[in-house]
Structure formats: structure tokens, C-alpha cells
Amino acid sequence: MTMLQIHNKIFEPYISEQKLNEAVKKLTNDIAVDCKNEIPLFLGVLNGSFMFCSDLLKAYQNPCEISFIKLASYEKTQSTGQVKELIGINEDLTNRTVIVVEDIIDTGNTLEKIVALLKKTSAKKIKIATLFLKPTVYNKDIKIDYIGIEIPNKFILGYGMDYDGLGRNLSEVYVLKDS
């Protein structure tokens, strides 16, 4: 097993590229079935979801659009509890089906903020897709429509997700050792 060190933290391989591909395919199929009569607008949440968004859209065979929103709440491996809006929603969402695309939902603080922003628009439907969910941590009432992989309360990185800015380029997911 190839360990990885970033600063003083040790990470070990956790979820293979193949498992990630399977999860992305399944999510894509589920979304395509639900959206067969519409053109969804995927709304990726930067930075973490860029790689997931890319693979999701490449796998999505029907007409669709993409845009991004940028929020941040994490410093190192801890949620600060405060979510900052760095890039807002610029599109006209009137009558659109918007699918929020998250790499991971942990406390749900980020999601709550995004959904609050979307509710102020005239979007027809707001749906949520996440590659990872920590069900034991998530404590909001917002329904998550599409879930890739559920994980315990551990800190992961790779496939878009970082530790202190590093590790986003890894094509598989690692977990913080002994977390």
C-alpha cells in the first residue's frame, strides 16, 4: 500500500479509480433517467467538485449545461462553521432544473448556504448530487437526491478534494491515517 505524506499528515489509499468510475456512472444514469425530458443545469461547487463535474458531464450523454459557484468553509481538516461566498450564481435560472454537484457533503453547512441562494431564484427544481456523503455527520433536513458513496467520519482527499490546497490532482481517494 502506497502511503502519501502531505505536510505532517499521512494518508493511505481508500477508494480506487475504478470504484470512483462506477459511482460516477451510477449517478449519471440515475440523473439521466430523472431528467429525460429536460435540460438540467449542473451547478458545480468549486473548488472540490471540479474533477467529479468533469467526469460526470463526460458520462452524461444527454443535453445539459454547466456553471459553477464557489464557496469555502474548510481550513486544513476542520470546518470553520462559516461558509464564505466567493463566486455567486450568475445564470438566469428561471424555470430551470438545477443539479448542485458536490464532491462531498459533511456537515451540510455549504449545501445549506447554496440551497438558500437557489431558493431566492426562480429555478423550477433544485436537486442535489454528491459523490461522497458522511451520513453520521450530516445534520440538515435538505434531501440529497443522488449519493455516490457513503463514508464514515474520516477526512479524505484526492479526486478534487484537498488538504491545505494539496492533493486535488490525485485520481484516487486517500484517507487520513488513524482518523
Ligand SMILES: O=P(O)(O)OC[C@H]1O[C@H](OP(=O)(O)OP(=O)(O)O)[C@H](O)[C@@H]1O
Ligand atoms: O458539508 P460541509 O461540512 O459544508 O463540507 C463540504 C464542503 O467542504 C468542501 O469544500 P471546502 O469548503 O473545503 O472548499 P473547496 O471545495 O474549495 O476545497 C467540499 O468541497 C464541500 O463543498
Ligand SMILES: Nc1nc2[nH]cnc2c(=O)[nH]1
Ligand atoms: N478534503 C476534504 N474536504 C472536506 N470537506 C468536508 N469534508 C471533507 C473531507 O473529508 N475532505
